[in-house]
Amino acid sequence: MEKKYHWASTGDINAFFGLVLDNLAGLILIVSLLSTIFQFPVEFALRHLVPGTAIGVFVGDFLYFLLAFQLASKTGKQVTAMPLGLDTPSTFGTALFVLGPAFLHAKNNLGLAENDAATYAWQIGICALLVSGIFKVFCAFGSNWIHRLFPRAGLLGSLAAIALVLISFLPLLEVMHYPVVGLASTAIILISLIGRVPLPFKVPGTVAALLVGGLVYFSMCGLGMIHGEGIEFDPNAALMPTGWTSVWNFEWLNRMSDTIPYLPIVIPFALGTVVGGIDCTESAAAAGDKYNTSVVIGIEAIATLAAALCGGVVQTTPYIGHPAYKAMGGRAAYTLATAIFIGAAGTLGFFGYVYLWTPKAAVYPILLFIGLEITAQSFLATPKRHYAAVAFACVPALALLSINFVGQIWGDPATNAAGLNPGTLKGEVLKNNLSTALLLSNGFLIVSLLWSSCLALAIDRKLDKAAICMGVAAFLTFFGVIHSPYSNARLFLPGYGGKAWFGSSDLWMTDAKMLEQSGNLVLAYIVTAVLLFGWHKYLVRSAQDNMPDEFYEAGEGV
Numbered sequence: 001m002e003k004k005y006h007w008a009s010t011g012d013i014n015a016f017f018g019l020v021l022d023n024l025a026g027l028i029l030i031v032s033l034l035s036t037i038f039q040f041p042v043e044f045a046l047r048h049l050v051p052g053t054a055i056g057v058f059v060g061d062f063l064y065f066l067l068a069f070q071l072a073s074k075t076g077k078q079v080t081a082m083p084l085g086l087d088t089p090s091t092f093g094t095a096l097f098v099l100g101p102a103f104l105h106a107k108n109n110l111g112l113a114e115n116d117a118a119t120y121a122w123q124i125g126i127c128a129l130l131v132s133g134i135f136k137v138f139c140a141f142g143s144n145w146i147h148r149l150f151p152r153a154g155l156l157g158s159l160a161a162i163a164l165v166l167i168s169f170l171p172l173l174e175v176m177h178y179p180v181v182g183l184a185s186t187a188i189i190l191i192s193l194i195g196r197v198p199l200p201f202k203v204p205g206t207v208a209a210l211l212v213g214g215l216v217y218f219s220m221c222g223l224g225m226i227h228g229e230g231i232e233f234d235p236n237a238a239l240m241p242t243g244w245t246s247v248w249n250f251e252w253l254n255r256m257s258d259t260i261p262y263l264p265i266v267i268p269f270a271l272g273t274v275v276g277g278i279d280c281t282e283s284a285a286a287a288g289d290k291y292n293t294s295v296v297i298g299i300e301a302i303a304t305l306a307a308a309l310c311g312g313v314v315q316t317t318p319y320i321g322h323p324a325y326k327a328m329g330g331r332a333a334y335t336l337a338t339a340i341f342i343g344a345a346g347t348l349g350f351f352g353y354v355y356l357w358t359p360k361a362a363v364y365p366i367l368l369f370i371g372l373e374i375t376a377q378s379f380l381a382t383p384k385r386h387y388a389a390v391a392f393a394c395v396p397a398l399a400l401l402s403i404n405f406v407g408q409i410w411g412d413p414a415t416n417a418a419g420l421n422p423g424t425l426k427g428e429v430l431k432n433n434l435s436t437a438l439l440l441s442n443g444f445l446i447v448s449l450l451w452s453s454c455l456a457l458a459i460d461r462k463l464d465k466a467a468i469c470m471g472v473a474a475f476l477t478f479f480g481v482i483h484s485p486y487s488n489a490r491l492f493l494p495g496y497g498g499k500a501w502f503g504s505s506d507l508w509m510t511d512a513k514m515l516e517q518s519g520n521l522v523l524a525y526i527v528t529a530v531l532l533f534g535w536h537k538y539l540v541r542s543a544q545d546n547m548p549d550e551f552y553e554a555g556e557g558v
Helices: 011-038 042-075 088-108 114-141 143-149 152-177 179-193 205-222 243-249 251-286 293-309 322-327 333-348 351-356 360-380 384-392 394-410 413-417 428-441 444-459 463-478 512-541
Strands: 084-086 316-318
Touching: 011 042, 011 084, 011 088, 011 205, 011 322, 011 333, 011 351, 011 360, 042 084, 042 114, 042 243, 042 293, 042 316, 042 333, 042 351, 084 088, 084 293, 084 333, 088 114, 088 251, 114 251, 114 293, 152 179, 152 251, 152 360, 152 384, 152 394, 152 444, 179 205, 179 360, 205 360, 243 251, 251 293, 251 316, 251 322, 251 360, 251 444, 293 316, 322 360, 333 351, 360 384, 384 394, 384 444, 394 428, 394 444, 428 444, 428 512, 444 463, 463 512
Parallel strands: none
Antiparallel strands: 084 316
8 A cells, every 4th residue: 555645744844944044045145246246236136136036946846846746656755855946156156257247347348327237237147047957958868877877976975075065164154153143053953953852842953043043143132242244235125026027028138149258157057056966866865765867957957947037047956955854854845835935035025034134143053964964974875985985075175165265365355455366476385286276176066076986986996987087077177167277167168379279269268377287187187097997907807807895885796
């Protein structure tokens, strides 16, 4: 007899707070970055950019809600729905490298008024998001093949890298800005959700953390012990927005040609979400919910397209927290609730008020828990012999972390006023280290995937397949998909001798030093691929290509 699927449980309350707060932070982030760095009009962003972006989240989470029912019907298990939300790296990339520069270009070079320049940038963002969605549709058809090609250590290793660096460490900094608030909330989250220690009256851990953290925060603000977090916009400006509906005039299609220079920046972010989607599906399978990879990425693509057609500017992606949400006891109700809440927050415009009264130090411990849960799951679901490969995947992410703070230093007004930049550094060792860290950080998600997969395959004595990983890395490096020497991580077409092959183009990289850096990495990968393939031939000829018996775990390889 088929077991009835209980799609809602008390665990969905914890899961809902975790997922919805993450999405609300993403909506605020895109507005804050544009307004503070580029002086983009806040009211325009709230009425045009945010609603469509929120609709993308609504579509994706609602479809994942339905997908959970399908999987439950097929397997008879109490499955947890895949979580979906705004892609955090794309939020930064879209604001800093697409919308912001397009806005300044329209104002300074095209001579447009502020509101017209904002419209121009918005239309560029819509076109870029549409291209990302179409790109992901094509990727969805090959995702199952990719899923079978890479070992679990490679897929989960890159997942652990994101979990430790982006989801755990960076939110921890925000927690420590207000340590009294943050540590109290963190203790409640980690002890109740990881330690499964019950709270009085069976209050969910996420709710208790928000209540206690909020009480401590506002009490300390009232006593003058801390200063409140500044909000850079008036939440009233977001109420009942209608400007976004002008997207259905499709005038933005006229900006498609103007969007082409931004595609080398946009496509890698889209590719990153595809790889992330594969990771998420693998992570969900390791936790017991085996979703079809192509369907998961296909829904992600549909959500991105829906956002673009409603005026959104940030792509959606499956969140890499399925094991964490499952550990919370979430089923499918939390994605439905998130879809409704975020969709309403964007289209009705009340999300500004929610964020205004939610202290970050009380919210971000939820992200810390998710990051730790994902990291632990990555190791638990991987054979012990591949632990080193999972750890190896975290190295490029550490490079991203280091270069992130250095980039903030160069962007500081005091540094600019003093005329300081990377070129003015005198220490050659420091300059070389920063240059290398930049190369490692650009495309780190794909680098982590390839490096950890290569090591895991080599441990299993599949050195021929490990060589293929290095060959793929060489090809991707050649065009800057990974290890781009540019600070904005854009793609390029390499030129020789300072001259482009087929004439002038913004895509050509002709800088001799950058070409040398990129070329050396391509050569390094090729040499390593040849070395591994030759080593494979030796093992085959000497009958040493079988993995040692002590590497097999109980029941494996039988």
